[in-house]
Amino acid sequence: MEQLTLKxxxxxxTKIFYLCVFLISVLVxxxxxxxxxxxxxxxxxxxxxxxxxxxxxxxxxLLYPYAGYLHLVPRLVMFITLPFGIxxxxxxxxxxxxxxxxxxxxxxxxxxxxxxGMACRFFLWIYCLIMPQALExxxxxxxxxxxxxxxxxxxxxxAAPAKTTxxxxxxxxxxxxxxxxxxxxxxxxxxxxxxKPSRGxxxxxxxxxxxxxxxxxxxxxxxxxxxxxxxxxxxxxxxWEFIVWLIRIFCTRVVYxxxxxxxxxxMAYVLDKSMILTFIVFAPLACITARGFFRGTWRFRVCxxxxxxxxxxxxxRMWLSVDVPYGITVGGGxxxxxxxNILVFSFxxxxxxxxxxxxxxxxxxxxxxxxxxxLFVMALVSFSLFPPFKLAPxxxxxxxxxxxxPAGSTVVIPxxxxxxxMTLIKKEK
Numbered sequence: 227m228e229q230l231t232l233k234x235x236x237x238x239x240t241k242i243f244y245l246c247v248f249l250i251s252v253l254v255x256x257x258x259x260x261x262x263x264x265x266x267x268x269x270x271x272x273x274x275x276x277x278x279x280x281x282x283x284x285x286x287x288l289l290y291p292y293a294g295y296l297h298l299v300p301r302l303v304m305f306i307t308l309p310f311g312i313x314x315x316x317x318x319x320x321x322x323x324x325x326x327x328x329x330x331x332x333x334x335x336x337x338x339x340x341x342x343g344m345a346c347r348f349f350l351w352i353y354c355l356i357m358p359q360a361l362e363x364x365x366x367x368x369x370x371x372x373x374x375x376x377x378x379x380x381x382x383x384x385a386a387p388a389k390t391t392x393x394x395x396x397x398x399x400x401x402x403x404x405x406x407x408x409x410x411x412x413x414x415x416x417x418x419x420x421x422k423p424s425r426g427x428x429x430x431x432x433x434x435x436x437x438x439x440x441x442x443x444x445x446x447x448x449x450x451x452x453x454x455x456x457x458x459x460x461x462x463x464x465x466w467e468f469i470v471w472l473i474r475i476f477c478t479r480v481v482y483x484x485x486x487x488x489x490x491x492x493m494a495y496v497l498d499k500s501m502i503l504t505f506i507v508f509a510p511l512a513c514i515t516a517r518g519f520f521r522g523t524w525r526f527r528v529c530x531x532x533x534x535x536x537x538x539x540x541x542x543r544m545w546l547s548v549d550v551p552y553g554i555t556v557g558g559g560x561x562x563x564x565x566x567n568i569l570v571f572s573f574x575x576x577x578x579x580x581x582x583x584x585x586x587x588x589x590x591x592x593x594x595x596x597x598x599x600x601l602f603v604m605a606l607v608s609f610s611l612f613p614p615f616k617l618a619p620x621x622x623x624x625x626x627x628x629x630x631x632p633a634g635s636t637v638v639i640p641x642x643x644x645x646x647x648m649t650l651i652k653k654e655k
Contacts, residue, residue: 251328262366266317267620268641269367273648280304298406338385363561372408379404387426405438413535415439422524
């Protein structure tokens with residue numbers, strides 16, 4: 227076991243290994259949703275907001291907030307697609323989304339995560355590719371890239387300090403892209419300016435993180451409609467109902483969905499009818515997390531705080547928009563739980579390693595075998611989960627509607643999902 231681990235660590239330092247990790251990551255995500263490239267089409271805001279505004283407004287659309295915050299990466303990607311033509315824009319955009327989701331997996335295997343051990347990194351990499359539920363809304367579109375960028379940003383925070391120029395450039399790039407592509411920098415920058423997470427990070431880096439956090443906070447407070455509803459009044463629900471609903475969300479969409487596909491009608495019904503069962507699931511997990519928070523490493527505390535902040539803020543937004551108190555347990559919204567699912571799985575493998583397996587080599591080997599079997603079963607289940615989108619004939623629409631239209635005319639292009647469309651005013655050639 228030790229010799230195999232040593233060989234893997236040596237091989238993991240080669241460029242060939244990094245290339246293999248990148249290609250495998252892209253190919254596995256493509257295999258899970260091949261239609262995003264084979265029948266490439268825009269998804270929701272990809273076309274309706276980001277491409278449409280970039281097509282009409284150009285680079286100044288980079289400054290436009292949407293849904294309460296700035297979206298630098300989606301708008302930059304749409305700018306990159308313009309030279310390839312409107313007919314190929316969804317293909318480039320969707321491919322870029324796969325690339326941006328694969329790059330953090332390469333970062334995971336660099337020397338800056340050697341503190342995790344090769345086995346834990348390998349298991350975590352595999353899990354990030356075969357997550358049963360949370361990737362359904364994030365693979366193959368650029369609209370929801372901020373949820374994956376939050377994972378990449380957290381990785382930069384907990385990674386070993388950057389030593390080389392390339393490593394420092396990487397951290398700056400991730401900070402800028404993640405900081406200006408979602409509101410999560412608001413929760414990240416307080417963790418980066420004090421204590422152990424700030425070690426190895428320059429003052430300029432930390433101050434720039436604060437600046438980005440304040441920019442997104444200002445944007446949220448001035449443009450997000452949800453900030454006008456920061457009370458329980460008007461929802462017809464009490465604070466206690468919110469707490470119970472939050473626990474149910476955690477049990478179903480975080481803990482349960484971390485390992486198995488979501489069978490929402492069954493889980494929602496059971497947890498709605500049995501408060502005792504809900505707390506039986508929640509109580510031991512809360513105790514384990516609390517023990518890890520107070521006795522674990524600073525990295526555990528950073529991950530727990532950052533993950534909890536994103537979970538609570540996302541849940542509050544869902545609470546205001548869901549008609550049924552536990553409605554999100556029977557609906558979509560899997561993108562909200564990407565980071566939470568990754569952290570639950572990470573905490574599980576580290577809990578096993580640190581609390582049960584210290585000094586027991588045979589038990590470690592057995593545990594690795596069991597986790598491998600678990601991941602294999604999850605992979606078999608996961609690869610049959612994501613049905614294809616309804617195939618809106620994007621390329622056919624461009625050929626039949628956009629190309630023949632005279633310059634200056636308005637062209638409406640149907641995109642995914644049902645009911646969404648992109649409106650373009652055709653320009654002169």
